[in-house]
Amino acid sequence: xxxMTQSPSSLSASVGDRVTITCQASQDxxxxxxxxxxxxxxxxxxxxxxxxxxETGVPSRFSGTRSRSGTNFTFTVSTLQPxxxxxxxxxxxxxxPLTFGGGTKVEIK
Amino acid sequence: xxxLQESGPGLVKPxxxxxLTCTVSNGSISTGDYHWTWIRQLPGKxxxxxxxxxxxxxxxxxxxxxxxxxxxxxxSENQLSLKLNSVTAADSAVxxxxxxRPRGVLGQWGQGTVVxxxx
Numbered sequence: 001x002x003x004m005t006q007s008p009s010s011l012s013a014s015v016g017d018r019v020t021i022t023c024q025a026s027q028d029x030x031x032x033x034x035x036x037x038x039x040x041x042x043x044x045x046x047x048x049x050x051x052x053x054x055e056t057g058v059p060s061r062f063s064g065t066r067s068r069s070g071t072n073f074t075f076t077v078s079t080l081q082p083x084x085x086x087x088x089x090x091x092x093x094x095x096x097p098l099t100f101g102g103g104t105k106v107e108i109k
Numbered sequence: 110x111x112x113l114q115e116s117g118p119g120l121v122k123p124x125x126x127x128x129l130t131c132t133v134s135n136g137s138i139s140t141g142d143y144h145w146t147w148i149r150q151l152p153g154k155x156x157x158x159x160x161x162x163x164x165x166x167x168x169x170x171x172x173x174x175x176x177x178x179x180x181x182x183x184x185s186e187n188q189l190s191l192k193l194n195s196v197t198a199a200d201s202a203v204x205x206x207x208x209x210r211p212r213g214v215l216g217q218w219g220q221g222t223v224v225x226x227x228x
Contacts, residue, residue, distance in 0.1 A: 034214055043205055043218035044156070055216070089156060093213020097171040098158035 002026050002092050006101030012109045019077040021088055021104045028070040029094030035064055035075045037086045038103075044089060048075065082108060111136035113206050113219035121226050127196050131189040131206030131219060139164055139184045144209040147180060147191045149202040150221070157202075161209060162189065196226045 003026040031051040036044035048064035090101040117129035146161040160170035179192040203221040
């Protein structure tokens, strides 16, 4: 299985801050990497697919990038809003089984 | 906009079979290039992909659960089903169904259903 190492596991930031989350795959997954937002008691919601493509209807303050290696990925919230309080997960689909990162809980400072 | 809704018993006894249904509306499970997926979230923990069924009926399972898991589709009812046998407390989780395009982009999710395994 491909292991997805996500960091940090939690962070606290102020409204308006830039927030960055990273995800490292245990092997090359090219750009088969997605990012999800999960609010308490709700299902995850797709934000970014294929490493850097914004899902329709998702605010442009969310973005994703991939390093040249195909193993390192970054998710960014450019200007944190109160409604962005949630847990964020990365997920790879380069190989089966699909696997997820451990999640990053984002809180407001 | 396709909608998915999980249903099933919230409580299952150890060693029994967990059976869940996912009803799909505003979209057909037998058309389009989609993988109809089951995922679970263990209490306070991360997400685990269980498996999926392609619109053609071909299934793929997580090897960690393959010996206990069956995923099937009922085209007449436009439903997915999940059966997990010989359950233990470790199978207690929120179970989600989702639609994946083309192989692993989980664009639509059900709201999830809580399953507790306990005697």
